[in-house]
Amino acid sequence: MAKTVGIGITGGIAAYKIADLVSKLKKEDYEVIVMMTEGATKFITPLTFKTLSGREVITDVWQESYERKVPHISVAEELDMLVIAPATANFIAKMAHGIADDFLSTVFVANTSPVQIVPSMNTKMYENRIVQDNLVKLENYGYKVMTPATGKLACDAVGKGRLPEVDEIIEEIKKILHPKQDLKGKKIMVNAGTTCEDIDPVRFICNRGTGKMGYCIAQEALDRGAEVILVSGRTHLVPPKGAKFIPVWSADEMCEVMLSHQPECDVIIGAAAVGDFKVSNIAGQKLKKTEQESDKLILELVGT
Numbered sequence: 001m002a003k004t005v006g007i008g009i010t011g012g013i014a015a016y017k018i019a020d021l022v023s024k025l026k027k028e029d030y031e032v033i034v035m036m037t038e039g040a041t042k043f044i045t046p047l048t049f050k051t052l053s054g055r056e057v058i059t060d061v062w063q064e065s066y067e068r069k070v071p072h073i074s075v076a077e078e079l080d081m082l083v084i085a086p087a088t089a090n091f092i093a094k095m096a097h098g099i100a101d102d103f104l105s106t107v108f109v110a111n112t113s114p115v116q117i118v119p120s121m122n123t124k125m126y127e128n129r130i131v132q133d134n135l136v137k138l139e140n141y142g143y144k145v146m147t148p149a150t151g152k153l154a155c156d157a158v159g160k161g162r163l164p165e166v167d168e169i170i171e172e173i174k175k176i177l178h179p180k181q182d183l184k185g186k187k188i189m190v191n192a193g194t195t196c197e198d199i200d201p202v203r204f205i206c207n208r209g210t211g212k213m214g215y216c217i218a219q220e221a222l223d224r225g226a227e228v229i230l231v232s233g234r235t236h237l238v239p240p241k242g243a244k245f246i247p248v249w250s251a252d253e254m255c256e257v258m259l260s261h262q263p264e265c266d267v268i269i270g271a272a273a274v275g276d277f278k279v280s281n282i283a284g285q286k287l288k289k290t291e292q293e294s295d296k297l298i299l300e301l302v303g304t
Ligand SMILES: Cc1cc2nc3c(=O)[nH]c(=O)nc-3n(C[C@H](O)[C@H](O)[C@H](O)COP(=O)(O)O)c2cc1C
Pocket: 009, 010, 011, 012, 013, 014, 037, 038, 039, 040, 086, 087, 088, 089, 090, 091, 120, 121, 122, 125
């Protein structure tokens, strides 16, 4: 099932970069709920995030929601994790002191899922003892804090305070959501779905295999860091993002594809509903319909 990531955007100049973060998370099939402080909305509009996330963006604790009865509680309960990015000096101070005076800070207090804080600000602000003390305090409470990148800042100064690259933030998110990376470096081939055996160019024999188990195994292997080849017979499922997807039709084709990839794989998992029989003589043209009920079409089946 897709994990739900809450993205809390506060009023820093790097707020616009979070559009890329939301877009990339959505492309990787995460459910994303965006919350913005009033300050954040001065830098980029909620409409941008509504469009990218496909969900209502909440900016105000008093805002009536068409999705929720008590929005700050139901959002907090829905989250698998919360990311505060960029986190302003102001918002860091509010989090460190449990102040809940807007929607995002109230969700932060109500939230029990893991939190990743991504500070971004001018170097002098970042190095201010009060900001540093607040960050240490938050870390001591168990919240994760990313170190800002060093480089040219929006105020033209050069120093520590830039928002880390979006891909680095995504990496941290994945470490939290998928902590078990015990399959990193492994290549796993999974087969799934049902194989189909042709009778003629329009008819075939298959079975009721759904492919669900194989697709779930492939997703789990991906989440745990493996490189995945998914060899799939017929299903109605969408292949997991990140897997090398090879659709096949018949048992013979599945076998051929798997044998060709076998040497490069560390693990092979067979979850496909492979048919046990195939038609010995596939008709080259569509077989004519039998005229009478008593007419018989006899198919000779052989093992696959
Ligand atoms: C142009 C501009 C850029 C700003 N950039 C930052 C920033 O990168 N980091 C930061 O901590 N504050 C920054 N601020 C200050 C915050 O917007 C200000 O402290 C605000 O109260 C933060 O509100 P919020 O934490 O509720 O979003 C900036 C302000 C302006 C006007």
